[in-house]
Amino acid sequence: MEKKITVLPGDGIGPEVVTAAVEVLQAIAKKYNHIFHFAYGAIGGTAIDQFSDPLPQQTIDLGEESDAILLGAVGGPKWDNNPSELRPELGLLRIRKHFDLFSNLRPVQAIPSMLKSSPLKEDIVKNVDLLIVRELTGGLYFGERHRTHDEALDSLTYTRPEIERIVDNAFKLARLRRKKLTSVDKANVLDTSRLWREIVEEKKASYPDVEVEHSLVDSTAMKLITDPSSYDVIVTENMFGDILSDEASVITGSLGVLPSASMRGDHFGLYEPVHGSAPEIAGKGIANPAATILSAAMLLNYSFELAEEAKAIEKAVAAVFEKGYFTGDMAPKGTTALSTNDWTEKVIAEIDASFVREESNSY
Ligand SMILES: NC(=O)c1ccc[n+]([C@@H]2O[C@H](COP(=O)([O-])OP(=O)(O)OC[C@H]3O[C@@H](n4cnc5c(N)ncnc54)[C@H](O)[C@@H]3O)[C@@H](O)[C@H]2O)c1
Ligand SMILES: CC(C)[C@H](C(=O)O)[C@@H](O)C(=O)O
Ligand SMILES: [Mg+2]
Secondary structure, three states: OEEEEEEEEEOOOHHHHHHHHHHHHHHHHHHHOOEEEEEEOOOOHHHHHHHOOOOOHHHHHHHHOOOEEEEEEOOOHHHOOOOHHHOHHHHHHHHHHHOOOOEEEEEEEOOHHHHHHOOOOHHHHOOOEEEEEEEOOOHHHHOOEEEOOOOEEEOOOOOHHHHHHHHHHHHHHHHOOOOEEEEEEOOOOOHHHHHHHHHHHHHHOOOOOOEEEEEEHHHHHHHHHHOHHHOOEEEEOHHHHHHHHHHHHHHHOOHHHOEEEEEOOOOOEEEEEOOOOOHHHOOOOOOOOHHHHHHHHHHHHHOOOOHHHHHHHHHHHHHHHHOOOOEOOOOOOOOOOEOHHHHHHHHHHHHHHHHHHHHHHOO
């Protein structure tokens, strides 16, 4: 298979974790005889520095010409006092909107070897396998806004079609999993949430095999920590999904392992870790690349329908954790943490080794 991937490293640790993921994709291409063309573009703070624009037209054009986008992270203190139209984060919001990537999938799985890295009790996290489906192109992030010296406005709007498409998407995903859908809102206060809840109730009839519950976002935040294994698919609006997904990283022990896929309903997608640019550790070569490597696995699975290759990456990552290799964010006390490069090499070695094993099994 021959495919074109746009790579947008971004800021902070973005370039470090993206380099790791590209190396893993190259290893997969070599082993499975695929050709992946990587075309690099600018986004975020580095794009502001080079082009005075957090999402230059060249970057959009690259994305248009490619089959998928792999992104690192944007943002950092250097640009924190910029005017709102020159913020790195705006590049991310604009690329999501431009490509209509309304469905952001954020899986959270606690694999046994990670359990010791979680501050939560092993009993609580051991069976967690949930998927947050976050609406990504509406809500507060894209509402009418205004700012004067003494007043600021951010508005939260959702239309029926915007809610319908993400809710449908979540029901379909729940069907492929354990068939339980938790819709998270703040319907005791917000009108957008009441509309959201009404639509989930209407849609329920089309998916009679899926069990549905409604849950208020504040108590969901609590239950996500006290009883995370009770969730299968969680569907929610943009801002709630942003907050709950960072919270869910506590289950796995680090933000550095949560991947994501942002989809628009066909095979095209943008893949990025849930975490940000972690400026305080940038340039040190110690960032955890697992989230971006696992995002690359999602890319292979969803955009290229290469399920076996995606599985090979996931298995390799799990095997590296299983053997007790961790970067600093996850390494248990008293153990030596691996650098980003060394940890990535372990993953590539696992991919190579498993491939040799499978090849020899076939004779
Ligand atoms: N998708 C994105 O590009 C994205 C997402 C979130 C935040 N941001 C931006 O990132 C900047 C920093 O934000 P923040 O500090 O609130 O969030 P962050 O996710 O960058 O970092 C939160 C904490 O997690 C740690 N961390 C994150 N990823 C890690 C990794 N791969 N390995 C090891 N440790 C990791 C950081 O060191 C920090 O302690 C801000 O400018 C913010 O706007 C960007
Ligand atoms: C950087 C920011 C705009 C972004 C968001 O809020 O969507 C980030 O936190 C994320 O989770 O991808
Ligand atoms: Mg976030």
